[in-house]
Amino acid sequence: MATEPLSRARIIAAAIDLIEREGADAVSMRRIAAELGFGVMSLYNHVPNKDALLNGVAETVLSEIEFTDDPDAHWTDRVRMQARAFRQIAHGHPRSTMLVVSRQLHSTAGLLPVERALATLRSAGFDGAHAVRVLRMFIAFIVGSLLREVGVTPTFAPDHRQTVEEVDATLFPEVSALSSLLHSCDHEAEYEFGVELLIQAIAVHPQRREGTR
Amino acid sequence: MATEPLSRARIIAAAIDLIEREGADAVSMRRIAAELGFGVMSLYNHVPNKDALLNGVAETVLSEIEFTDDPDAHWTDRVRMQARAFRQIAHGHPRSTMLVVSRQLHSTAGLLPVERALATLRSAGFDGAHAVRVLRMFIAFIVGSLLREVGVTPTFAPDHRQTVEEVDATLFPEVSALSSLLHSCDHEAEYEFGVELLIQAIAVHPQRREGTR
DNA sequence: GGGGGGTTACGTACACCGTACGTCGCTTCG
DNA sequence: CGAAGCGACGTACGGTGTACGTAACCCCCC
Numbered sequence: 001m002a003t004e005p006l007s008r009a010r011i012i013a014a015a016i017d018l019i020e021r022e023g024a025d026a027v028s029m030r031r032i033a034a035e036l037g038f039g040v041m042s043l044y045n046h047v048p049n050k051d052a053l054l055n056g057v058a059e060t061v062l063s064e065i066e067f068t069d070d071p072d073a074h075w076t077d078r079v080r081m082q083a084r085a086f087r088q089i090a091h092g093h094p095r096s097t098m099l100v101v102s103r104q105l106h107s108t109a110g111l112l113p114v115e116r117a118l119a120t121l122r123s124a125g126f127d128g129a130h131a132v133r134v135l136r137m138f139i140a141f142i143v144g145s146l147l148r149e150v151g152v153t154p155t156f157a158p159d160h161r162q163t164v165e166e167v168d169a170t171l172f173p174e175v176s177a178l179s180s181l182l183h184s185c186d187h188e189a190e191y192e193f194g195v196e197l198l199i200q201a202i203a204v205h206p207q208r209r210e211g212t213r
Numbered sequence: 214m215a216t217e218p219l220s221r222a223r224i225i226a227a228a229i230d231l232i233e234r235e236g237a238d239a240v241s242m243r244r245i246a247a248e249l250g251f252g253v254m255s256l257y258n259h260v261p262n263k264d265a266l267l268n269g270v271a272e273t274v275l276s277e278i279e280f281t282d283d284p285d286a287h288w289t290d291r292v293r294m295q296a297r298a299f300r301q302i303a304h305g306h307p308r309s310t311m312l313v314v315s316r317q318l319h320s321t322a323g324l325l326p327v328e329r330a331l332a333t334l335r336s337a338g339f340d341g342a343h344a345v346r347v348l349r350m351f352i353a354f355i356v357g358s359l360l361r362e363v364g365v366t367p368t369f370a371p372d373h374r375q376t377v378e379e380v381d382a383t384l385f386p387e388v389s390a391l392s393s394l395l396h397s398c399d400h401e402a403e404y405e406f407g408v409e410l411l412i413q414a415i416a417v418h419p420q421r422r423e424g425t426r
Numbered sequence: 427g428g429g430g431g432g433t434t435a436c437g438t439a440c441a442c443c444g445t446a447c448g449t450c451g452c453t454t455c456g
Numbered sequence: 457c458g459a460a461g462c463g464a465c466g467t468a469c470g471g472t473g474t475a476c477g478t479a480a481c482c483c484c485c486c
Binding site: 003006038040041042045046173 | 433434435436437438
């Protein structure tokens, strides 16, 4: 069997695979090497260290998301589409999401979505300062939402516990009254709600100078 | 010197201290024990394992934030105040923020802010479903914002690089045109902007039945 | 054809990690 | 005074990232 010769790309792919199968904690250089059928130290010919490898993972996952942008659409639709695109990360690579979100990527993979978003907002008539502000707002919302969706941040959804739980109704009346709502979370609906709320809010925002498209 | 006898609280305090001084990666059971002047295994008399210790850290940091709630204030002011309170985490314990945000806390420390927020929203006239939705929206925004503030998520602010950087102006025209804006980030202003935007958006939200306060 | 230099695979070794387990001393109670 | 319990601690095991040295290979140039 002609085992291919090992490469940065193959190592990263194996890491992603391992993370999705067994979680981020399962990732170790030894484990990845074993998965590929090589010795541990061979990895270091292609990757300077584990940290850089994980950056590669984040970068790869991020660059895999597909944006479909229609320059002729109304700017609100373009924003909607771009915002939705990020949810592909949570869907396609749930257990890598934390990694993607928690690493500063100064590569083109990280800058491309930013460039696209800024262009859209500028073309919608936002001046530079507001475009940046609004973008940051969206990113914060998206990061927070994805982390909730992949379960690093609480949804208050069914943890292993029994049904409606032992939250003390006298100590937490609202939580216990709303517990059934708190324990179910339709991520898609929540995300759409947030995106629409933000779009509506910024569409109305006073400091946007007129002249749309 | 009468070295106090070791306790869960002292261990957690030492862990927080260590994290803030040297970062989360510096935390090890051995290191914490050394810091306190005890043997490693003594820690396990007070804490079942490292994971539980880190949960304790998150819980402690979270419970330290001070909410000042005035039940007579307008609901928008109450929401504002509660949202602002969370930023204390990023200020008081920047390097622990990631921990606080990334651990599911089913204790009272984690439920108290939820209870308070829901009560406020309910009293503002939101029905249960919308109160939960809105709360989730705020939490997502807050989590995303705090992570940006403590630097786990990019601000595009001055990393160690030289001034205005080598982003390719033909590849990323908007990014490079707005680079000075992208590279400075007034966290307080960004946060306030977001909070106001959200409050304004939900205040207008149609499905809120009338009857305020 | 014969080096020789660069690249890659790999084994060994070291320092560090979390923690299971057993022991020892002290404190407290019967 | 003995027993029982608990907290501090040492040792040990299996895991981690990676520095370093070595050996095989390929390709180029003399």
